[in-house]
Amino acid sequence: MKNNLEKTAKMKSKPGLIRNVIIIAVVLIVLLLLPQFASDYIIYVAVLAMIYAVLAGSYDLTTGYTGPLTFCHGAFYGIGAYASALLTLKAGFPFWVAFPVSGIIVFLFAAVVGYPGLKLKGHYFAVTTFFFGHFIYLIILNSVKLTNGPMGLRGIKPPESILGIDFSSLQASYYLILFFGLLAVVFLFFLVRSGIGKLLVSIRENEELSEAIGVNTSFYKVLAFSTGAGIAGLMGSLFAHFFRLLHPSTFTWMTSEMVVIMALVGGLGTLFGPIIGAGIITLILELMRFAPEYRFIIWSAALIVVLVIEPKGLMGIVGRIRGGKR
Amino acid sequence: MLEVDKISAGYGGIQILWDVSLNVQQGEIVALVGANGAGKTTTLKTIAGLLRQMGGSITFESQHIEGMAAHRVISQGIALVPEGRRVFPYMTVRENLEMGAYTVKKKEKVQENLEWVFSLFPKLKERQSQLAGTFSGGEQQMLVIGRALMSRPPFLMLDEPSLGLQPTIVGTVFESLKVLHKEGVTILLVEQNVRKSLEIAQRGYVLEHGRIVLSGDSKKLLANEEVKKAYLGI
Secondary structure (H helix, E strand, O other), rough: OHHHHHHHHHHOOOOHOOOOOOHHHHHHHHHHHHHOOOOOOHHHHHHHHHHHHHHHHHHHHHHHHHHHOOOHHHHHHHHHHHHHHHHHHHHOOOOHHHHHHHHHHHHHHHOOOOOOHHHOOOHHHHHHHHHHHHHHHHHHHHHHHHHHHHHOOOOOOOOOOOOOOOOOHHHHHHHHHHHHHHHHHHHHHHHHHHHHHHHHHHHHHOOHHHHOOOOOOHHHHHHHHHHHHHHHHHHHHHHHHHHEEOHHHOOOHHHHHHHHHHHHHHHHOOOOHHHHHHHHHHHHHHHHOHHHHHHHHHHHHHHHHHHHHHHHHHHHHHHHHHHOOO | OOEEEEEEEEEEEEEEEEEEEEEEOOOEEEEEEOOOOOOOOHHHHHOOOOOOOOOOEEEEOEEEEOOOOOOHHHHOOOEEOOOOOOOOOOOOOEEEEHOOOOOOOOHHHHHHHHHHHHHHHHHHHHHHOOOOHOOHHHHHHHHHHHHOOOOOOOOOEEOOOOOOHHHHHOOOOHHHHHHHOOOOOOEEEEOHHHHHHHHHHHHHEEEEOOOEEEEEEEHHHHHHHHHHHHHOOO
């Protein structure tokens, strides 16, 4: 507690604005230029990394900023993906309608689940979300008529061209995902720094106290949960129309778990921590493709090491380096 | 101002309060005293809406507030300082204070109230950018009271503000309550420190095993033989 307080004090007292701007500018330039020199394979990996980065960032809204630990972010991602794919395939909507609608569907869905669910405290809610996530996976897997179950959903179309931009090429799709990914990050950035962000943190720090001050805590908890879920749903839609093939196995509990671990490694409640953590972990997982059975063991061990050394994750380590000696 | 009529309340089927009635008039300091476990905190939580009452009625400014959610009770003009000097440790002093003004919608009003709290507690102004978790116990108590004042509430409820503070600081906390009273804030004070709280209050209630056993003028309560024996150790 004392150590963490000192660290947080350091992080708050040293804005380092110029350095941050430079880092962000470099990352942006690399992301913008990537399709110009990288191979298709690298572009695929980069797209996955961006999607996971936004998933981890939106996950941070609930667990990092508001407090409740959840294990079903992958399910919201899956609902968004299938909703968008089915809206275009079966109902014949264009992508540009299905994309926002799938986000709204997931937002409302999460609100319906979260309203009663968030009345549960701590571990009880975490366990509930875990089984909820698995439940969604089973529904996707077994509703063969609708989702084509374990055979997977094929033939999903790329987004229709808009403003004369054709999204059938890999590069154009990459830029589309980059654009919406950045938009989501910017949205989350301003959200957590707004008055609402402060209220969420007050709930995390002391829910009863927050309530005693007059905050409608149950409303804001559901709002954070649903907003994060909605963003995950939008990412699911982008995923579906980028890879044009959906399979239930993409949305097992492992996906939810990955998001949790990415956020933990990056540093909960820092927004950029989970985003960076997601990027790094996706890259590591891809680099270790040669030994697919071992990679989870290796980086589970890496996770334990990071958390033992620094409970605030990568952001905590960065803060320690900046702050000099402890 | 506040009229509590025969409320009962408890946790998970275990009843703690039995027909507790009390009232607070505008401009008063009223002390609710009693031993550990008598139900003082439960009474405050029930009034604030953090706990559902099982029976009875609560009216504030002749409006029924029983069964209301806490955030709605607070917006009626009741502020609660919960037990145990609870600050948001990872927020700065200023952020903690601003949280207290949550129900105040106008920006200028928040600024005005902030100035007012800073004038009451100049130390908070000096250290406004410090993290609240790094404060000492007494400073945190000042911050908690300051935060409750940020909504400029007509009515303030405090739960054990002197608990766990060193004796010299306890005096300061009670002094600050007197200042608030002069500023026109009506106060319901829950305390284990029977002598000190009855000294600054006009009236008092004694709670024992969830029931009000004595009430009346605080000077008379202080002179009461039973009170002396049970709480003052004379």
